[in-house]
Each structure stands twice: as structure tokens, then as C-alpha cells.
Amino acid sequence: xxxxxxxxxxxxxxxxxxxxxxxxxxxxxxxxxxxxxxxxxxxxxxxxxxxxxxxxxxxxxxxxxxxxxxxxxxxxxxxxxxxxxxxxxxxxxxxxxxxxxxxxxxxxxxxxxxxxxxxxxxxxxxxxxxxxxxxxxxxxxxxxxxxxxxxxxxx
Amino acid sequence: xxxxxxxxxxxxxxxxxxxxxxxxxxxxxxxxxxxxxxxxxxxxxxxxxxxxxxxxxxxxxxxxxxxxxxxxxxxxxxxxxxxxxxxxxxxxxxxxxxxxxxxxxxxxxxxxxxxxxxxxxxxxxxxxxxxxxxxxxxxxxxxxxxxxxxxxxxxxxxxxxxxxxxx
Numbered sequence: 001x002x003x004x005x006x007x008x009x010x011x012x013x014x015x016x017x018x019x020x021x022x023x024x025x026x027x028x029x030x031x032x033x034x035x036x037x038x039x040x041x042x043x044x045x046x047x048x049x050x051x052x053x054x055x056x057x058x059x060x061x062x063x064x065x066x067x068x069x070x071x072x073x074x075x076x077x078x079x080x081x082x083x084x085x086x087x088x089x090x091x092x093x094x095x096x097x098x099x100x101x102x103x104x105x106x107x108x109x110x111x112x113x114x115x116x117x118x119x120x121x122x123x124x125x126x127x128x129x130x131x132x133x134x135x136x137x138x139x140x141x142x143x144x145x146x147x148x149x150x151x152x153x154x155x
Numbered sequence: 156x157x158x159x160x161x162x163x164x165x166x167x168x169x170x171x172x173x174x175x176x177x178x179x180x181x182x183x184x185x186x187x188x189x190x191x192x193x194x195x196x197x198x199x200x201x202x203x204x205x206x207x208x209x210x211x212x213x214x215x216x217x218x219x220x221x222x223x224x225x226x227x228x229x230x231x232x233x234x235x236x237x238x239x240x241x242x243x244x245x246x247x248x249x250x251x252x253x254x255x256x257x258x259x260x261x262x263x264x265x266x267x268x269x270x271x272x273x274x275x276x277x278x279x280x281x282x283x284x285x286x287x288x289x290x291x292x293x294x295x296x297x298x299x300x301x302x303x304x305x306x307x308x309x310x311x312x313x314x315x316x317x318x319x320x321x322x
Contacts, residue, residue: 011174013169014169015173016201017198044197047194047197077247115191
């Protein structure tokens with residue numbers, strides 16, 4: 001499975017609410033009505049986690065039947081310069097088929113955030129942001145980076 | 156390549172508005188209450204704080220934690236806005252540890268407690284959709300404990316204190 005990374009500027013380049021809206025627009029490639037409704041329903045919770053700077057080191061992970069998308073956010077001076085920003089649209093539908101979104105969350109906020117998310121969506125969940133390593137390790141075993149074997153290709 | 160970052164007042168407004176709401180969410184959670192309703196109103200609250208920080212009409216942000224049976228205030232957290240903005244100093248400052256210490260000192264609120272957000276503004280503020288004139292609960296008999304500056308960017312910031320019963 002291939003993995004695609006995007007990096008969004010957040011506070012103070014744009015506020016946390018605007019950051020979630022920008023991320024949602026990236027994901028809603030096909031403008032799917034039910035997916036849009038779910039992303040909008042959890043906006044306050046996701047915005048709060050973005051304001052907590054949870055996606056600074058641990059990504060928002062989007063899983064679907066195609067490539068996996070990892071979304072990070074930039075903060076402080078990094079969010080004002082913009083040279084590390086990559087908000088380009090994706091070449092695939094990141095919510096194609098059975099999709100799910102995992103939001104990184106500070107451990108102290110996990111209890112209320114999970115409870116609140118469950119009221120609006122079964123697909124959008126929160127995980128302890130310190131679980132990043134486990135998530136990365138798990139995904140690296142099933143991920144592959146696509147490269148062109150020029151020797152084989154030209155043979 | 157050398158990168159030059161330019162501080163603007165808008166950057167400071169965004170940073171301070173986001174971190175005021177983040178701090179209040181932490182206060183609610185650390186007080187033993189559920190912040191879900193507070194974050195549900197995030198965008199509306201943020202719009203008002205951002206607008207009135209931008210126009211410099213915002214004097215303070217008050218989080219009232221009260222007894223819903225009597226409507227009496229249990230504790231009120233105040234963030235007083237300081238307008239000393241300068242483009243010279245671009246450091247970011249949000250002191251969550253000081254807040255944690257103060258909240259522990261203030262104590263947990265009863266699980267039945269409710270909270271509400273009030274914004275104290277100067278006269279002549281621009282209108283913000285969803286916001287109108289309201290009234291604060293009585294603080295009679297309460298004493299103020301000050302934490303000092305807890306949020307700041309380039310001189311725009313907030314000084315936090317809380318009011319609680321003296322007994």
C-alpha cells in the first residue's frame with residue numbers, strides 16, 4: 001500500500017477552524033454528501049485537536065481502498081514561512097470505498113474526544129498521539145514506495 | 156536559502172484567539188467537566204474573539220462555571236487582553252503548565268456544574284453573528300487569584316486570573 005503525505009499550515013498562518021476546513025476540502029474530492037456531513041459534524045472536535053498541535057508530529061491518518069493519506073500541520077514560525085507546506089490536491093479519492101480517519105489526540109483529551117466523536121461518526125476516531133510510532137511501524141510493514149526500475153523497464 | 160518571517164497583527168490575532176480557546180478547553184477538562192459542548196461552539200466563539208481582537212474591542216474573555224440549580228457562580232476564569240503589539244518580537248508563548256497548577260489549586264468543580272463563555276467588549280464593537288448583550292453572574296464575596304501572562308505573541312496577549320469564593 002502506498003502512502004501520500006500532505007502538510008498544512010495552521011496557527012498562526014491560518015486558524016485551527018480554517019485548517020480543518022482546508023483539510024476537509026482536500027479529502028472531499030468527490031464532494032460526497034455523507035462524508036461531508038461527517039467531517040462537518042466533527043469540526044469542533046477536530047479543530048480543538050488541531051489547536052492542541054496534535055498533528056504537528058503525529059499525522060491525521062486517512063485510510064481507504066486506495067493509498068493511505070497522512071496529514072501533518074505546521075505551527076508557529078513554520079506556519080508563517082510556507083516553504084514546507086504541501087496542500088496540493090491528491091491524484092486519487094482519499095475517501096474511496098470503506099474509509100476511516102484517525103485523529104491524533106493528546107492522552108489527557110482522549111476520553112472526552114472519543115466519546116464526542118462517537119456521537120457523530122463511526123469512521124472518524126481519535127488515537128493517543130504517542131501511538132505514532134506503533135502506527136508508523138505497522139504501516140511501514142504493509143507500505144511500499146513506488147519506484148521505477150529503469151533497467152527492467154528499458155530491457 | 157534564508158527565510159524571513161514577517162510578523163503581522165493578523166498572525167498575532169490568530170495565535171492568541173486559538174490559544175485562548177485551547178486554554179479554556181483545558182480549564183474545563185481539568186476542572187472535571189466535559190469540554191464537548193465548548194468545542195462544539197468553537198467556530199462561533201472563535202469568530203467573535205478574532206473579530207474583536209482585530210478591532211481591539213475585546214477587553215476580556217470570561218469562563219463562568221456555575222451551579223445550574225442555583226445559577227450561582229462556582230468559579231470564574233478571566234483572560235484579560237493586553238494590546239502592546241509590536242512587529243519586533245515574534246516569540247510564541249502559551250503557558251499551559253501554570254494553568255494546570257492553578258486549576259489543581261482551584262479544585263475540581265462538581266460534575267453537575269455547567270459553564271458559559273462571556274466576552275467583555277468596549278462600546279462600539281462591530282456586530283458578530285450569534286452574539287448579543289448578556290449579563291455576568293454575581294462575583295460578590297469572591298476573591299481573585301492572578302496567574303499573570305499565559306498567552307502572548309508580539310505583545311498581543313492574555314493575562315489569566317480566576318475568581319473563587321473566599322470561604
